[in-house]
Amino acid sequence: MTKIFELLKGNPEDSDYKNKGVIVQGITGAYGSLHTKQMIAYGTNIVAGVTPGKGGQKFEGTIPVFNTMQEAADATNAKISIIFVPAKFFLGAAKDALNAGIKLLVAIPEHVPVRDTMEALELAKQKGAAIIGPNTPGIMIPELIKIGIMPPMPFKAGKIAVLSKSGTLLYEISDALTNAGFGQSITIGIGGDPVNGTRMIDAFEMVKDIPDLEGMVVVGEIGGDSEEILAQRIIDSGFNKPTVAYIAGRAAPKEKRMGHAGAIVMGTYGSAESKVSMFNKANIPVAKRPAEVPVLLAGKMEKSD
Amino acid sequence: MQLLEFQAKELFREYGINLLNSISSTNIEEGRKHAKELGYPFVIKIQVPVGGRGKAGGIQKCQNDDEFELKYPQVMDLTIKGEKARAILLEKMADIKKELYLSLFLNRSKRCYTIIASVEGGVEIESVKNQIIKEVGLGEVSDVLAKEVAKEMKLEGKTAEQFIDTLKKLSKLTIEKEAELVEINPLAIMQDDSIMALDGKFVTDDNSNFRHDELQKYQEKTEVEERAEKSGFSLVELDGDIAVVGNGAGLVMSTLDMLSDNGGKPACFLDVGGGATTESVYEALTLISKLDRVKGILVNLYGGIVKTTVVAEAFLKAYEDNLIDLPVFSRLKGTESEKATQMLQGSRTKIFTTVEEAINAAVMGVKK
Numbered sequence: 001m002t003k004i005f006e007l008l009k010g011n012p013e014d015s016d017y018k019n020k021g022v023i024v025q026g027i028t029g030a031y032g033s034l035h036t037k038q039m040i041a042y043g044t045n046i047v048a049g050v051t052p053g054k055g056g057q058k059f060e061g062t063i064p065v066f067n068t069m070q071e072a073a074d075a076t077n078a079k080i081s082i083i084f085v086p087a088k089f090f091l092g093a094a095k096d097a098l099n100a101g102i103k104l105l106v107a108i109p110e111h112v113p114v115r116d117t118m119e120a121l122e123l124a125k126q127k128g129a130a131i132i133g134p135n136t137p138g139i140m141i142p143e144l145i146k147i148g149i150m151p152p153m154p155f156k157a158g159k160i161a162v163l164s165k166s167g168t169l170l171y172e173i174s175d176a177l178t179n180a181g182f183g184q185s186i187t188i189g190i191g192g193d194p195v196n197g198t199r200m201i202d203a204f205e206m207v208k209d210i211p212d213l214e215g216m217v218v219v220g221e222i223g224g225d226s227e228e229i230l231a232q233r234i235i236d237s238g239f240n241k242p243t244v245a246y247i248a249g250r251a252a253p254k255e256k257r258m259g260h261a262g263a264i265v266m267g268t269y270g271s272a273e274s275k276v277s278m279f280n281k282a283n284i285p286v287a288k289r290p291a292e293v294p295v296l297l298a299g300k301m302e303k304s305d
Numbered sequence: 306m307q308l309l310e311f312q313a314k315e316l317f318r319e320y321g322i323n324l325l326n327s328i329s330s331t332n333i334e335e336g337r338k339h340a341k342e343l344g345y346p347f348v349i350k351i352q353v354p355v356g357g358r359g360k361a362g363g364i365q366k367c368q369n370d371d372e373f374e375l376k377y378p379q380v381m382d383l384t385i386k387g388e389k390a391r392a393i394l395l396e397k398m399a400d401i402k403k404e405l406y407l408s409l410f411l412n413r414s415k416r417c418y419t420i421i422a423s424v425e426g427g428v429e430i431e432s433v434k435n436q437i438i439k440e441v442g443l444g445e446v447s448d449v450l451a452k453e454v455a456k457e458m459k460l461e462g463k464t465a466e467q468f469i470d471t472l473k474k475l476s477k478l479t480i481e482k483e484a485e486l487v488e489i490n491p492l493a494i495m496q497d498d499s500i501m502a503l504d505g506k507f508v509t510d511d512n513s514n515f516r517h518d519e520l521q522k523y524q525e526k527t528e529v530e531e532r533a534e535k536s537g538f539s540l541v542e543l544d545g546d547i548a549v550v551g552n553g554a555g556l557v558m559s560t561l562d563m564l565s566d567n568g569g570k571p572a573c574f575l576d577v578g579g580g581a582t583t584e585s586v587y588e589a590l591t592l593i594s595k596l597d598r599v600k601g602i603l604v605n606l607y608g609g610i611v612k613t614t615v616v617a618e619a620f621l622k623a624y625e626d627n628l629i630d631l632p633v634f635s636r637l638k639g640t641e642s643e644k645a646t647q648m649l650q651g652s653r654t655k656i657f658t659t660v661e662e663a664i665n666a667a668v669m670g671v672k673k
Contacts, residue, residue, distance in 0.1 A: 088515055113513035115483050118416050118443055151608075166555020168607045175607075175638075192554055194413050194485070221555050224413045248558040251565035252541075252574075253387075255307070255355055259539035259554025259576040261512060262413070266486075267356075267431050289563055291661070 004186070004206040007079060007104045008145050021047035021078035022147055023102075025085060025093045027065060028054050032084030035149050042146040048072040073100035082106040082138065082147050090134060091116040098127045106147045107133030107197060111261070117195045124197065131197025135260070136189035137167035148189060158183015160297070161207040163200060164219035165190045165260070169248060172290045173219055180294035185210055192260030194223070200230040208239055215242040215297055218284075222249030223263040223270040231278040242300035245279045246287045247272050306509050309352040311394045312523050313505030320478045322471055323501045327396035333377050339395050340373050346398045351380050353388040356429060361385045366398065387544065391525070399501065404491035405458070406433045407472065409441070409479045411486070417442050418479060420472070424458050427491040446476035467500035482520065483513040529595050536588050537578050545570025547667050548593045551605040552581050560605040560660060569668040572599045581606050586619035594629050600671040601632050605660050608639020617645040620654040634667040636660045
């Protein structure tokens, strides 16, 4: 299992402790450059960019741009990359990164064909690397490192882990948590696709042993069964930190794709009822509205005291 | 997209999967010609992109001209789960010994293709008993695996042989077309022990459309849907009277849920995508203006980086251009919200600080 904090933060004896280098693939595109600037403003150490054919340029006058990931990785020794290329070029960019020794790949693009995601995942498995996404807002340790497209305002450093399929709901719910005094130790965007590089259970494994973790919030939505599988894992593992869930899409009609490629109910597979009943079985309350999440979390914490 | 039965069968035919004779038509004149070609008895099957057709009366037997004249228009007029008939398929009647179930689908949690097969088919997948489930990986179903499935189903002789052949063809089709799900239910064992696909379901991965020009002829889109796609929006039309607009699929779904909880009826789900600009919100309002039955618009934007004044400009422009005359109930999270509220003073757009307030106002507003 990927030791996510070691990758994102490192150990105190590392020379780059709390300053891990990140490479941006697609740094010169409109979207990539906008969010690179935002990440730098947040304090993320962007060490290089990659855009084929633009090697030798400097982004914002300081960050070197390379033609390939291999060159960028060799020059910087970075183990993290974030991809902003159009969906049809995702697989190529992902292979390029994984073959260059990247250990954490954050895949922002929406509309990546599922087959390409699965191929990238096979390679990642061989290389012992993790992929977050595709179709994810990214991953962050608030006030330390942001690898993604999240606006900074909703987040505050703290001790709650937030796992979310949706981007805007991650912002919405983190905002509500922050306002209620619950900062976040880490937030992981699972993504809205049918196949996720880091599934809900993988994200759970990444966060469950954080030493000072005080609680977990799971933001799911209709489609697939990753919430059900997570609930079962929580039961089996005996994880006892206060946990609250929210599931979007209760009112969605069946057999319609609700914006996200993965958000579709087929028969009872992927339905909100199925997810809610599994969370109930795991003794995890499910909020009716995003604003209810911190209320339920506070309630859970009181009980566990 | 989900293909219609006759479209799925076109693909089955192309890949050499056994089928009964069948012909599709969109009006009764065409249908009459096909009835003659096919000869009675046959089955009339409504073509809609949803399941449960049999229960809804969308599949009818026909023994003669009188029955055909009566039943064809009846089936054509049906609406099943909100879906009107796209076509009618006439298919020869079959002498069936047994109904099996067979599908290949993209297993999200296992991240590979997976086979589901059963000797008790002909019912919806949730009710299919004794399911045999096999993970395939990313490649085609091997000879060994196909034989194993046939053996576990206790198929023998010619039936086993044809089943193995069908499974392998189905897997080739699934992989080459990058389908999310291909289902044959029922897959019938005929009186002569041969195997026939009596129905077909085919769901594509829309994200791979750019590699599959050959499937685009099956794409059916309304003008509104087409424009939505062009702008990078996701739009699902629903049957209520309050249009729901927001940025991000999760947020819009969540808004839909809360609206329904409060007694409101959503007219559509419209996700304008991650960011929001004056242009994208104006285009969203344009699309909504083309939907009938909308009495009010509920907007829920979590801006983050977006300035709410930019969104307010879109509302003002839409009223100015007489694009809409509907009340808008809006919750805009982002910077400059006080200024945005001021800008909209006196217009038919109201800004609320919480989504709950906006929803309550919308539900009350459309009742008037």
